[in-house]
Amino acid sequence: MIQTPYLLFLGDAPDPLAAKVAQGIRDWRPENCVGQFRMEGCKADLGLPDMTLAEGIAAGAKTLVIGVANRGGKIGQTWKKVLVAALEEGLDLASGLHNLLRDEPDLAAVAQATGRALHDVRVPEVEYPIANGVKRRGKRVLAVGTDCSVGKMYTTLALDAAMRERGMKSTFRATGQTGILITGDGIPLDAVVADFMAGAVEWLTPDNDPDHWDVIEGQGSLHHVSFSGVSLALIHGGQPDALILCHEPTRAHMRGLPDYTLPTLEQVRDMALPLAQVANPACRVVGVSINTQHMGATEAARCCAEIEDRMGLPTVDPFRHGAGRLAEALAAL
Amino acid sequence: MIQTPYLLFLGDAPDPLAAKVAQGIRDWRPENCVGQFRMEGCKADLGLPDMTLAEGIAAGAKTLVIGVANRGGKIGQTWKKVLVAALEEGLDLASGLHNLLRDEPDLAAVAQATGRALHDVRVPEVEYPIANGVKRRGKRVLAVGTDCSVGKMYTTLALDAAMRERGMKSTFRATGQTGILITGDGIPLDAVVADFMAGAVEWLTPDNDPDHWDVIEGQGSLHHVSFSGVSLALIHGGQPDALILCHEPTRAHMRGLPDYTLPTLEQVRDMALPLAQVANPACRVVGVSINTQHMGATEAARCCAEIEDRMGLPTVDPFRHGAGRLAEALAAL
Numbered sequence: 001m002i003q004t005p006y007l008l009f010l011g012d013a014p015d016p017l018a019a020k021v022a023q024g025i026r027d028w029r030p031e032n033c034v035g036q037f038r039m040e041g042c043k044a045d046l047g048l049p050d051m052t053l054a055e056g057i058a059a060g061a062k063t064l065v066i067g068v069a070n071r072g073g074k075i076g077q078t079w080k081k082v083l084v085a086a087l088e089e090g091l092d093l094a095s096g097l098h099n100l101l102r103d104e105p106d107l108a109a110v111a112q113a114t115g116r117a118l119h120d121v122r123v124p125e126v127e128y129p130i131a132n133g134v135k136r137r138g139k140r141v142l143a144v145g146t147d148c149s150v151g152k153m154y155t156t157l158a159l160d161a162a163m164r165e166r167g168m169k170s171t172f173r174a175t176g177q178t179g180i181l182i183t184g185d186g187i188p189l190d191a192v193v194a195d196f197m198a199g200a201v202e203w204l205t206p207d208n209d210p211d212h213w214d215v216i217e218g219q220g221s222l223h224h225v226s227f228s229g230v231s232l233a234l235i236h237g238g239q240p241d242a243l244i245l246c247h248e249p250t251r252a253h254m255r256g257l258p259d260y261t262l263p264t265l266e267q268v269r270d271m272a273l274p275l276a277q278v279a280n281p282a283c284r285v286v287g288v289s290i291n292t293q294h295m296g297a298t299e300a301a302r303c304c305a306e307i308e309d310r311m312g313l314p315t316v317d318p319f320r321h322g323a324g325r326l327a328e329a330l331a332a333l
Numbered sequence: 334m335i336q337t338p339y340l341l342f343l344g345d346a347p348d349p350l351a352a353k354v355a356q357g358i359r360d361w362r363p364e365n366c367v368g369q370f371r372m373e374g375c376k377a378d379l380g381l382p383d384m385t386l387a388e389g390i391a392a393g394a395k396t397l398v399i400g401v402a403n404r405g406g407k408i409g410q411t412w413k414k415v416l417v418a419a420l421e422e423g424l425d426l427a428s429g430l431h432n433l434l435r436d437e438p439d440l441a442a443v444a445q446a447t448g449r450a451l452h453d454v455r456v457p458e459v460e461y462p463i464a465n466g467v468k469r470r471g472k473r474v475l476a477v478g479t480d481c482s483v484g485k486m487y488t489t490l491a492l493d494a495a496m497r498e499r500g501m502k503s504t505f506r507a508t509g510q511t512g513i514l515i516t517g518d519g520i521p522l523d524a525v526v527a528d529f530m531a532g533a534v535e536w537l538t539p540d541n542d543p544d545h546w547d548v549i550e551g552q553g554s555l556h557h558v559s560f561s562g563v564s565l566a567l568i569h570g571g572q573p574d575a576l577i578l579c580h581e582p583t584r585a586h587m588r589g590l591p592d593y594t595l596p597t598l599e600q601v602r603d604m605a606l607p608l609a610q611v612a613n614p615a616c617r618v619v620g621v622s623i624n625t626q627h628m629g630a631t632e633a634a635r636c637c638a639e640i641e642d643r644m645g646l647p648t649v650d651p652f653r654h655g656a657g658r659l660a661e662a663l664a665a666l
Contacts, residue, residue, distance in 0.1 A: 131559040133590045190528040194563045197527050225569035225612045226464040229530045232555075233562035257466045260611075271607065278593075279558045 002094045002119050002184040004032045006065045007056030008048065009086075011079055012041045013068045019044035021096060022067025025182045028157045032184070034059040039078065044068070053082070053089050063119070065181055066095040073099050075107075083107055087116045094119035096177035121180040124192050124200070131198035131237050133279065138208030141330055142240040143218035143289070144272045146262045148227060148255045150248040151291035151318075152218035153179055155326075158318035159244070160215040162327040169212040173204050175234065179217045189219055190230055197230065201237025213330060216240065222271050223263040224254055235272060239279040242330055243272055245313075248291040249303055265311060286329040288315040335427045335452050335517040337365045339398045340389035340419075341381065344412055345374045346401045352377035354429060355400025358515050361490045365517070367392040372411065377401070386415070386422050396452070398514055399428040408437055416440060420449045427452035429510035454513040457525050457533070464531035464570050466612065471541030474663055475573040476551035476622070477605045479595045481560060481588045483581040484624035484651075485551035486512055488659075491651035492577070493548040495660040502545040506537050508567065512550045522552055523563055530563065534570025546663060549573065555604050556596040557587055568605060572612040575663055576605055578646075581624040582636055598644060619662040621648040 006025065013019040026033055026046040035051035038044070051059065064086040070076070075083070075097070083093055083101075087110045095101050101118040102108055111118045119125075141159070143152035156172060157179075163170035172179070174186025187200045205214040216238045220227030245265050254260035263271075269285050276283040288307055292300035300317055308315035314325040339358065346352040359366055359379045368384035371377070384392065397419040403409070408416070408430070416426060416434075420443045428434050434451040435441055444451045452458075474492070476485035489505060490512075496503035505512070507519025520533045538547040549571045553560030578598050587593035596604075602618050609616040621640055625633035633650055641648035647658040 133558040133587075133593060135592070190526075192527050193523075194525050194527060194530050194566070195523040195560065197562045198559055222565075222608070223611050225466040225572075226531055227528065228569050228608075228611075229562035229564075229566035230527045231562075232565045233527070236558035236561050239558075254466075259468070260466060263611075274604065275555070275561075278556050278561075278596075 003062035003092055004184050005034045005060055006032050006063050007051060007053070007061035007091065008033055008036045008046065008067045009064050009082065010036055010038045010042050010044045010046070011066070011068045011070070012039045013044035016044045019046070019068045021178050021181055022046055022065070024178055025065065025067060028161070028182050034061045037064065037082070039082070053086050053091065057089060057091065061091060063092040063094050066093070066097060067181070070097055075099060075104055080104070080106065084110050087111055087114050090116070092117040092119065094121065094181060096121045096181055098122070121177050122188050122191055124188055126203065128192060128196040128200035128203050130195060131202050136202070136205070136207045136239065137210055138212045138214065140205055140214045140216060140238050140240045141242040141244060142216040142234060142238045143244045143246050144231065144235070144268060145218055145221045145246040146223065146265065146268050147221050147248065147251060148224055150246045151289060152246045155244060155246050155289040155318050155323065156215045156217045157182070158323035159326050162323040163213060163215070163330065166327055166331065168327065168331060169209060171212070171214055173214050173216045175201070175204070175217045175219050189234070190227070194229070197233035198237035201234055205238055218246065222275070223268065224257070225260070226256065232275060235276050236279045240276055240283055241280060242284055242286045242333060243276060244287050244289055244326060245269060245285060246289045246291070250294045265307065284333065285313065286333060287326040288313050289326065290315060290317050292317040292320060336395035336425055337517050338367050338393055339365050339396050340384060340386070340394035340424065341366055341369045341379065341400045342397050342415065343369055343371045343375050343377045343379070344399070344401045344403070345372045346377035349377045352379070352401045354511050354514055355379055355398070357511055358398065358400060361494070361515050367394045370397065370415070372415070386419050386424065390422060390424065394424060396425040396427050399426070399430060400514070403430055408432060413437070413439065417443050420444055420447050423449070425450040425452065427454065427514060429454045429514050431455070454510050455521050455524055457521055459536065461525060461529040461533035461536050463528060464535050469535070469538070469540045469572065470543055471545045471547065473538055473547045473549060473571050473573045474575040474577060474619070475549040475567060475571045476577045476579050477564065477568070477601060478551055478554045478579040479556065479598065479601050480554050480581065480584060481557055483579045484622060485579045488577060488579050488622040488651050488656065489548045489550045490515070491656035492659050495656040496546060496548070496663065499660055499664065501660065501664060502542060504545070504547055506547050506549045508534070508537070508550045508552050522567070523560070527562070530566035531570035534567055538571055551579065555608070556601065557590070558593070559589065565608060568609050569612045573609055573616055574613060575617055575619045575666060576609060577620050577622055577659060578602060578618060579622045579624070583627045598640065617666065618646065619666060620659040621646050622659065623648060623650050625650040625653060
């Protein structure tokens with residue numbers, strides 16, 4: 001578990017998109033952010049107070065989170081100077097970068113000498129059990145997608161926020177690197193060893209109050225041949241009571257697979273639901289989340305209405321319309 | 334890849350069942366076995382010539398394979414003496430034990446000093462790619478089961494043998510520890526990191542002659558909530574042209590999951606086939622393999638006939654009836 005609050009490191013981000021992890025933390029857990037640390041030439045700005053390391057620490061920061069993608073897969077010397085100083089001044093470091101903090105000899109040495117933690121959220125830090133399939137108390141909802149990167153994380157974060165706004169007991173459960181950095185906790189499911197995937201999801205969503213909802217971030221897609229096994233482990237380990245179908249209607253083919261067309265929402269429903277009912281016979285599909293970022297407002301509204309009509313399920317773009325109707329569908333379950 | 338032929342180490346096996354890995358190698362790859370090495374008190378006998386290490390080496394052995402389960406998860410001192418001597422005399426070691434050869438300091442040191450290899454087949458030795466889903470040449474058949482341990486490995490080994498008997502081009506593709514030790518090659522799929530599971534299966538079953546069949550050992554079950562993700566990675570990474578359904582009719586519940594009943598063969602067919610057709614629209618279910626080990630001959634024959642009638646598919650117990658009819662079903666495809 002990563003200590004909060006955070007000082008967000010934006011480095012020398014060449015554009016706002018490069019800092020999208022930091023932006024996600026800022027959007028979804030503003031209470032965890034004391035400020036931003038920017039280097040010369042940084043083109044991203046989260047609208048948070050700019051702080052030095054000392055100012056961040058004075059404001060209560062416990063961890064410097066690398067919220068920016070690095071170029072070329074190396075942690076450059078300009079960053080290193082800041083990261084080493086952060087450890088020396090008493091901050092932990094957290095990163096979702098491909099190249100690990102712990103593999104940098106200087107960072108590893110300074111962390112050890114200062115007793116600070118290096119959190120590489122791509123690497124599982126727990127020995128997960130093998131799933132036992134035992135029915136757990138509490139309720140769970142999982143996002144399943146027609147494809148990778150259609151908005152499952154955004155949907156579940158928005159749903160969690162909408163549920164808590166309504167006074168429902170809800171916890172967002174991160175299953176990927178960005179989600180873990182946003183909330184400080186979760187499982188990097190795509191990095192877990194095959195035999196323990198479903199067990200990791202069980203571990204992430206344990207027994208809880210009967211009226212508590214775990215809102216589980218989905219990964220991949222049952223129809224994405226590269227990652228479908230991860231998606232199925234979420235369905236079986238999560239034993240969800242409810243599924244939300246996620247879709248991006250303008251995509252021409254499955255992400256990274258030019259020869260594969262996207263399944264229809266009906267196909268995803270008809271594949272995911274019987275699989276989910278193996279672990280939880282009461283599971284239902286309760287709503288649809290459409291990512292309309294490539295559409296105008298009118299087209300987006302028409303698209304959601306058409307799908308709502310076709311599927312007979314509340315259909316929203318949580319970014320445009322909020323996730324309130326999905327939260328209500330869960331409350332009504 | 335493990336160097337063949339093997340000298341099979343049976344240790345002090347307390348009964349024949351403890352040496353079932355060695356028995357599997359003896360049954361399916363007799364040409365790879367020069368002899369057996371037994372210690373005092375060994376209660377297993379494969380009917381192979383008993384040999385000392387020196388005799389095994391003189392007969393051409395390249396690797397001493399630990400074909401016996403150890404008690405209590407430790408590699409005891411009585412075994413150690415033999416294993417160290419084997420390395421010193423020029424044999425590699427191969428093992429599917431939970432506790433790894435490489436984690437034994439004495440074995441690791443002697444292997445390094447002598448330049449011999451320690452093969453722990455539970456540990457992936459390749460950096461597998463992420464699956465790309467590109468259609469490959471050649472044909473593939475995969476065993477899918479109603480449960481774990483219903484006979485998928487036996488079925489595919491028997492099918493491979495029956496196909497080669499008929500002059501078909503066929504390669505058994507091992508996806509578990511025992512299969513890897515039997516053939517000297519394969520992937521320990523349950524130990525592969527989630528993101529690379531399907532890619533490992535693609536790597537295992539590459540482009541081949543149009544009339545060549547990869548006969549892929551199945552793992553787990555789509556209906557087994559602990560391991561279903563592994564099963565789906567096989568279906569999508571293997572992009573099979575044909576599926577064989579495997580079942581053990583007397584089992585009371587899913588292995589290790591007392592609250593879960595087994596699916597019917599129809600349910601497995603209806604779940605596995607549409608998933609397989611995502612990667613290979615031409616995929617068909619071509620036969621059923623029934624493990625009748627807990628039935629008498631009459632009951633077994635009646636059971637297979639009843640299922641054949643019900644499913645409209647050739648149905649055999651490969652152990653009792655051979656896998657010839659399954660091979661013919663593939664040849665007719």
